[in-house]
Amino acid sequence: MREGSLPSEVISIQQIQALGVNAADIKKLTDTGIHTIGQLLQMPVRKLLLVKGLSEAKVEKIREAAKKLGGEKGSFRSAIDVLRADESRIRITTGSKELDAVLGGGIETGSLTEVFGEFRTGKTQLCHTLSVTSQLDAEQGGGMGRVIVIDTEGSYRPERVAKIAEARFGLDPTSVLDNIRVARIYNVDDQIDSNFAIAAMLAEEEEPTRLIIVDSVMNLFRTDYCGRGELAERQQRLNQYLGGLKKIAEEFAVAVVLVNQVTANPDSTFAGADAKKPIGGHVLAHASTVRVYLRKGKGEQRIAKIYDSPTMPEADAVFALAEGGVVDAE
Structure with a gap:
């Protein structure tokens, strides 16, 4: 390739x-x-x-x-072939070497990475930074590809991306923004249907897309489905949506970043339990390949914890938010 x-x-x-x-x-x-x-x-x-x-x-x-x-989907391959395929995946830098290290090199293509935390923990700022780094050359830790953004909250800011691109990486902000497609989504039906539009774009365009951002993945599911009476239907449709995203990630070698919200954890009274937990239940937990928990540190510092990963151990990384986006903490 x-x-x-x-x-x-x-x-x-x-x-x-x-x-x-x-x-x-x-x-x-x-x-x-x-x-x-x-x-x-x-x-x-x-x-x-x-x-x-x-x-x-x-x-x-x-x-x-x-x-x-x-060929036959689901046919058997040797484990060494699976390993070689995994090793060929691109890892996109987050902008912080320490955060990249606990992630095993960055955000991995072909996978769903869930990033969750309270407000002002750096979730959207990470997305802004990744929107630039995914376009960098491989030598700079980039993915050499375009970006698709599914914005369900109205929080994505192109002007912030432009500033990161120009001030930190010396890139032409117009060219960077021209490589990003943004869809403002207002209901669950359109969010699920966006998978069809994404698949059509990826299949038809010659230039590769390396990153899909969904910010946030659960916002509209919480809005459109209320109460326990609608919970089963909500989770069923969420499973359908995430299954479609996972197929897109694997088929087109794209990294998918799912921004998620948190809620109070009723089990936090027990020793060792976190006070907050990600929403979305077991459906989102099982769909995500890697789960990263962000929380506030001192000043502009933020702490990222590997909450779940098939290859990396639980570990913390300290990074900071600056004019240039996500950076290493001083």
Whole structure:
């Protein structure tokens, strides 16, 4: 894979037309958000049968064509092949060497990283910084790619990103902002549907996207679903949304950062329990590959704790918020 390109295994859904699949049937798939062979093979057959105009015979023909191009999803690989794939993932610097170290090198592509904490702990400032660093060259710890922002709170500030880009990294702020696509989302339905728009962009554009920011992931789910009577439906739809994001992250080698809120922990009276816990329940906990807890320190200092990670131990990192975004604490 050349630097800055999409993963070589990403194959456009349009290629199954050469194997005898009708163009009209391919359009039905793209209209439902399926743009690559990988997405098609990840889709359960029962959901494909819900697509209007696709019979059981057509679905079988489409899947057979996809398997010829993309192989069997879920087929076995040796552990060494899995390891090599993991080692090839890009890690995007947070702007702080100490924070990068506890994360194993930075924010990892192909994964969902959840960042949670109270207000003014640096969550959105981290996103502003990552919006710039993800565009840097690999030698600078960057991802050499574009950024997509799903803004559910109205907290994303392009002027802040521009200042970080120019003052700290000496980049042209106009060029940096031109590489960032922002969607202001106001309800859960549009938030879930944004996955389809993201997949379409990533499949069609030649320039790679390396980072997707969702700030915040739970805000609209808390607003649109109230009370215990709607909790089951909320969690079901949240699971659907996060599952879609995880597939996008893996398919397109994109890092996904989920900003999350916290609530009081009723178990905090017990020894060793935190006073705050992330919202979203077990659904969000299991979907996130890495979970990072931010809290306030002295002055502009902030403390990041690795709350959960499959590869890194629990550890703290101290960083600071400055004009240049997230930086190492002095």
